Amino acid sequence: MLPRKAPIQMSPFEYAPAPESRAVVDLQSSYGLFINGEFVDGGGNAFKSISPATEEVLAEVSEATDADVDAAVKAARTAYTRVWSKMSGADRGKYLYRIARILQERAREFAVLETLDNGKPIKESRDVDIPLAAAHFFYNAGWADKLEFASLPGGANPQPHGVVGQVIPWNFPMLMLAWKIAPALATGNTVVLKPAETTPLTALLFAEVCQQADLPPGVVNIVTGAGPTGQAIVDHPGIDKLAFTGSTGVGKMIARAIAGTRKKATLELGGKAANIVFDDAPIDQAVEGIVNGIFFNQGHVCCAGSRLLVQESIAEEVERRLKRRLGTLRVGDPLDKNTDVGAINSKAQLDRIIALTDAGESEGAERWDNGCALPDKGFWFRPTVFTGVTQTHRIAQEEIFGPVLSVLTFRTPQEAVAKANNTPYGLSAGIWTEKGSRILWMADQLKAGVVWANTFNQFDPTSPFGGYKESGYGREGGRHGLEPYVKGTH
Amino acid sequence: MSTTTETPSRTAIDATARARDLLGVSRLTNQALTTWLHGLPGVDQVGCEARAAGLGTRSIKTTSKQWAIDLAISMIDLTTLEGADTHGRVRGLAAKALVPDPSDLSTPRPAAVCVYGDMVATAKQALGDSDVKVAAVATAFPSGRASMAIKLADTKDAVKAGADEIDMVIDRGAFLSGDYLTVFNQIAEVTKACDRGDGTRARLKVIMETGELVTYDNVRRASWLSMLAGGDFIKTSTGKIQPAATLPVTLIMLEAVRDWRDLTGEMVGVKPAGGIKTSKDAIKFLVTVSEIAGEDWLTNQWFRFGASSLLNDLLLQRQRMTTGAYSGANYIADDSPSTAY
Numbered sequence: 019m020l021p022r023k024a025p026i027q028m029s030p031f032e033y034a035p036a037p038e039s040r041a042v043v044d045l046q047s048s049y050g051l052f053i054n055g056e057f058v059d060g061g062g063n064a065f066k067s068i069s070p071a072t073e074e075v076l077a078e079v080s081e082a083t084d085a086d087v088d089a090a091v092k093a094a095r096t097a098y099t100r101v102w103s104k105m106s107g108a109d110r111g112k113y114l115y116r117i118a119r120i121l122q123e124r125a126r127e128f129a130v131l132e133t134l135d136n137g138k139p140i141k142e143s144r145d146v147d148i149p150l151a152a153a154h155f156f157y158n159a160g161w162a163d164k165l166e167f168a169s170l171p172g173g174a175n176p177q178p179h180g181v182v183g184q185v186i187p188w189n190f191p192m193l194m195l196a197w198k199i200a201p202a203l204a205t206g207n208t209v210v211l212k213p214a215e216t217t218p219l220t221a222l223l224f225a226e227v228c229q230q231a232d233l234p235p236g237v238v239n240i241v242t243g244a245g246p247t248g249q250a251i252v253d254h255p256g257i258d259k260l261a262f263t264g265s266t267g268v269g270k271m272i273a274r275a276i277a278g279t280r281k282k283a284t285l286e287l288g289g290k291a292a293n294i295v296f297d298d299a300p301i302d303q304a305v306e307g308i309v310n311g312i313f314f315n316q317g318h319v320c321c322a323g324s325r326l327l328v329q330e331s332i333a334e335e336v337e338r339r340l341k342r343r344l345g346t347l348r349v350g351d352p353l354d355k356n357t358d359v360g361a362i363n364s365k366a367q368l369d370r371i372i373a374l375t376d377a378g379e380s381e382g383a384e385r386w387d388n389g390c391a392l393p394d395k396g397f398w399f400r401p402t403v404f405t406g407v408t409q410t411h412r413i414a415q416e417e418i419f420g421p422v423l424s425v426l427t428f429r430t431p432q433e434a435v436a437k438a439n440n441t442p443y444g445l446s447a448g449i450w451t452e453k454g455s456r457i458l459w460m461a462d463q464l465k466a467g468v469v470w471a472n473t474f475n476q477f478d479p480t481s482p483f484g485g486y487k488e489s490g491y492g493r494e495g496g497r498h499g500l501e502p503y504v505k506g507t508h
Numbered sequence: 509m510s511t512t513t514e515t516p517s518r519t520a521i522d523a524t525a526r527a528r529d530l531l532g533v534s535r536l537t538n539q540a541l542t543t544w545l546h547g548l549p550g551v552d553q554v555g556c557e558a559r560a561a562g563l564g565t566r567s568i569k570t571t572s573k574q575w576a577i578d579l580a581i582s583m584i585d586l587t588t589l590e591g592a593d594t595h596g597r598v599r600g601l602a603a604k605a606l607v608p609d610p611s612d613l614s615t616p617r618p619a620a621v622c623v624y625g626d627m628v629a630t631a632k633q634a635l636g637d638s639d640v641k642v643a644a645v646a647t648a649f650p651s652g653r654a655s656m657a658i659k660l661a662d663t664k665d666a667v668k669a670g671a672d673e674i675d676m677v678i679d680r681g682a683f684l685s686g687d688y689l690t691v692f693n694q695i696a697e698v699t700k701a702c703d704r705g706d707g708t709r710a711r712l713k714v715i716m717e718t719g720e721l722v723t724y725d726n727v728r729r730a731s732w733l734s735m736l737a738g739g740d741f742i743k744t745s746t747g748k749i750q751p752a753a754t755l756p757v758t759l760i761m762l763e764a765v766r767d768w769r770d771l772t773g774e775m776v777g778v779k780p781a782g783g784i785k786t787s788k789d790a791i792k793f794l795v796t797v798s799e800i801a802g803e804d805w806l807t808n809q810w811f812r813f814g815a816s817s818l819l820n821d822l823l824l825q826r827q828r829m830t831t832g833a834y835s836g837a838n839y840i841a842d843d844s845p846s847t848a849y
Contacts, residue, residue: 031572031576031794031795031798031799031803031806032572032573033566033567033568033569033572034568034569034570034572034573036567036568036569122769141565145565221643246818298549299549299550300549300550300551300555301549302549302551302553302555302556302559302763303551303552303555303556303559306555306558306559309554346799355565355566355567356566356567452550452552472552472555473555474552474553
């Protein structure tokens with residue numbers, strides 16, 4: 019109804035720098051592995067963890083070899099057999115509550131460290147990642163002594179697998195750790211966890227929290243390293259169950275590696291979510307939802323709304339409002355409290371984003387970015403929108419995992435569903451309409467594990483999360499998130 | 509930064525003719541207005557409140573904060589609207605507006621003082637030929653429950669007494685019963701009553717009393733209706749009803765004036781009034797103005813705060829930023845401590 023074009027406005031209300039202090043973080047120059055309740059040196063070559071915003075070296079981190087992983091699995095097995103499997107659910111719950119409280123008490127420290135190591139804006143690590151991580155521990159702590167009422171396989175006596183190997187990604191380092199460790203411990207398993215090689219520091223700080231909470235040695239073991247360390251966990255015969263969050267490619271390798279073994283796995287993989295906007299949508303909030311869907315965490319989100327499907331009748335209007343909104347996004351120093359979009363996590367990821375966006379341009383889609391200034395050092399990418407995208411373009415098919423939105427249009431609800439489902443992935447989807455019946459119909463048709471209505475990227479420990487198709491299997495969060503950690507399931 | 513900018517002296521437009529044109533109808537009926545207003549995109553309450561909360565987390569420091577505090581002071585309509593108002597109290601308020609902080613004469617002046625119609629002459633006299641405007645509430649403020657003749661007489665009386673600005677209330681009963689045409693006509697008529705007869709007119713602020721409209725959809729519709737009928741400003745509240753000026757409601761109104769300019773090329777001002785007491789709150793509103801409507805609204809020509817106690821908190825913060833230390837309420841001159849808001 020408002021077809022008129024208006025120039026994009028940039029705000030002159032220049033906010034003075036408002037940096038969060040780094041003083042709260044006590045960075046060590048080097049970190050070891052956390053095995054059997056103690057920090058030990060790894061046998062491999064130490065590697066550096068850098069701040070992607072400045073390329074500053076933050077610390078040296080040990081690389082765990084096969085022997086180190088073996089030691090970690092053995093420690094976890096011993097802790098399982100002698101202590102954790104014999105402990106009552108109520109007592110396990112006490113440890114989890116204690117960890118949750120310590121995470122809250124040290125929230126600022128975790129948030130600053132996460133932002134330093136990952137490059138995400140402090141307002142996200144402060145308001146989303148760390149509070150949610152603590153919430154997952156609180157939530158699962160509550161289940162620990164009530165598992166017989168959780169309708170789990172095993173009924174009144176659900177049985178843990180034993181030792182769980184967990185490999186987590188770099189996009190939400192601390193939150194993914196919480197998603198993995200909290201339900202595993204609540205159900206009575208012990209864990210060996212490997213954080214991503216570019217973001218190991220909050221996991222190592224979490225190891226300190228385990229010590230602070232007097233968690234029995236060996237219940238949680240943290241081994242750092244890259245692909246080979248992960249492979250060593252996957253292949254280790256002492257591992258009973260695997261939980262992995264990361265790329266679909268690695269997920270497939272894991273599935274192949276454990277085929278024919280007794281190991282179970284939960285895989286939470288990639289996505290190419292459709293964010294579907296109908297012509298009766300609350301348009302200003304839909305624009306916010308589009309922004310939150312793809313520019314939250316620099317688009318490094320497996321469930322990111324990377325494909326905008328907008329009804330053709332309002333496509334121009336939505337595009338105009340979206341571009342105006344992107345003009346106010348603040349890109350820069352992740353430690354500044356007013357930063358909306360931070361740094362790309364690594365050079366490798368930046369290269370991948372550049373390659374895919376170049377492909378989008380050469381395949382004929384129209385490229386636009388908000389033109390903001392970028393810092394000289396570090397890894398950065400402007401919030402970018404591609405219009406005129408079709409299903410056959412690579413940028414509509416492949417997961418970019420960056421601040422890049424592909425805009426497609428549709429004419430009818432049926433077409434929206436067909437296009438949304440026309441992807442090998444099926445992790446999440448969004449629906450924007452004021453018509454309640456259409457939300458229910460669409461949610462029923464969409465092949466996605468999570469469907470958001472008139473919102474996007476909302477997470478809660480009580481809500482199960484997971485994918486269809488190549489986005490993986492198994493659920494995390496909620497009562498459903500306990501199931502993969504007891505015998506009789508994946 | 510100048511304290512006040514030039515008041516536009518355009519004469520009342522023919523709101524009905526323009527409305528017919530914008531709506532594409534030959535006759536302006538309630539049905540036509542209903543179709544138009546109900547065709548505006550809806551507002552998702554959760555999303556709107558989340559956006560406002562997000563803007564509220566902006567961290568405004570040092571030079572930005574200094575700038576924002578001075579801007580906020582210059583945007584205040586310093587208000588007293590009480591049955592117990594006296595001429596002495598109004599003169600005190602005017603003195604405060606002229607010299608907000610006697611310890612620092614570089615302090616900007618508020619945009620206006622806002623009083624009942626019978627106090628306009630007193631305020632006008634006290635303010636002399638300064639750049640501080642006099643705003644008068646009219647049209648049977650705050651309830652608006654009077655005949656149209658009374659409302660128009662109330663308005664003309666205040667204009668005649670020298671009011672630079674008129675703050676009218678809409679008929680919320682008519683609005684809530686779906687009688688949009690009545691609301692439209694009343695605003696349009698009051699707009700005409702703001703004419704001074706010399707080719708200039710008082711600027712009209714339309715108080716929607718959002719606390720009585722309750723839903724954001726209603727706030728959006730009332731905003732568009734008020735702009736269509738010729739209001740120069742849309743204003744949240746009388747200050748007599750809770751909730752008054754909330755950030756999400758103001759956000760919806762800022763979206764409305766932004767989109768109205770896209771449609772017509774004309775700017776309309778926004779005035780949240782009531783409940784904004786602290787500098788911290790005021791800065792959140794300025795952030796919202798900046799990020800939703802844009803820089804053009806960051807002037808007291810297009811954005812005002814209806815407030816009384818807010819000024820003293822801004823002065824306290826301003827002193828703190830100048831001297832580096834907090835003084836205290838006893839170091840802020842206060843002629844007219846108010847309980848109105």
